[in-house]
Amino acid sequence: MACFLHEVALQFLLKTDDSVPSRRFSNVTIKECNAKWKSRFSNAYVKYDTGFGVPLFLFWQDFICKLMERKIIKDENIRDDNIFEDLTNFLKDENNRKHLMKVTNAGLESELQSILAHHLFAPLASSSKYLVDESKAYSEQCPACKKKLNLGDTSFGHADYWHGHTDILIGQSTVKVGKDVGDADATEESDNGSMGEPSHKYMKRNNGQTFGSSKDTVDSDGDSDCSSVSVHLNEQGDHLPQIFSQTITNAFFESSKCSQMSDLFIPSFFATPDVVSIHMYNCETDRLYISENMKIWSGDNYNIGTIVCVWLALHFKRFQNKVPEEEFTMRNVPKANFKTIVGDLLPIYEKNLSKPLKNSKERNSADINFDMKFLLIVSEYSKQMSEKLQRIQTMYEKKLQESDDSKEIPFWDDDTC
Known part of the structure; x- marks a missing residue:
């Protein structure tokens, strides 16, 4: 069974329709933010633009190429099944799939974060250790399988600047949970395009104002070397600033613990019962990227392409390329601009963050x-x-x-x- 699932996963790397390598990421440029002031993540203010679509392949090309070559060559002497252990175990666990499917009927956000942590992110990670925000959990048991949850203090940051609690901690990543995709106002991209100049139709999100083409119709030139981007506007509230602030702050904290991660794109996630998106920040090059919304389900089964993407992101330390900065500068792709905005406070983010947050109880209660x-x-x-x-x-x-x-x-x- 594991061998078959190994083949299925590889096939998703080769498929031309909805393939893993062509999943899209868009860069984010911050115009203004309140990272220099005392603010919880939930109150983060980030004024930003999105554009310049790139494929997932850019960040994981060496590993994906190796897997593709082994699929094509079919060298029986090469054994790499252990690389796929977390992934194949996840795909063949029918009981876990049924439990995860219960997330689609969960009504409370506490139920969502418990099920997603226990049955999506933890099984795909190299270590199943995770923490669910204890302040939101209404029960110590997973509502899907009734097993004991890992509850705890998920706070991090700096008490005088960006700080707060994330819904889930998994490895070196954070997860923000929402009831639907509108909770994240996330980016969704067209099928066409590769890394290149900014699209003539990409949309800007500036402090609640939307500009550009509609989310229903996005023009894309077949011969163009750039990606057309549309951004969903959630009139009830925009949670992307919270996700951006968590992603950036978490990346600086993890980089401070391990210098080898400073030039990697450290991922965090946004997840709903139906979709997941990946958000990545590179502390050394000051670049922030957000993926398209990727469907978790294909009918009653997994969208295996999405599962592979989440698995790759969770194993970023092992599989991700260190993308040369010239790949961005030669195309004039703008940076996130975070370092420029925080200015002389940058050392605080580089050296003085904590996880869990000092005095977190003060910020987690009335x-x-x-x-x-x-x-x-x-x-x-x-x-x-x-x-x-x-x-x-x-x-x-x-x-x-x-x-x-x-x-x-x-x-x-x-x-x-």
């Missing part, structure tokens, strides 16, 4: 934070009131600090590169 701007001190009574409030605030913060200092190290150790 804060005791007395805003005394309203208090006009005009009398001895109002002065005493202000002093009492300040004293209570100081005592509370000291208690939180003592609690965090005694907190144990997370149950996994990812210090190894």
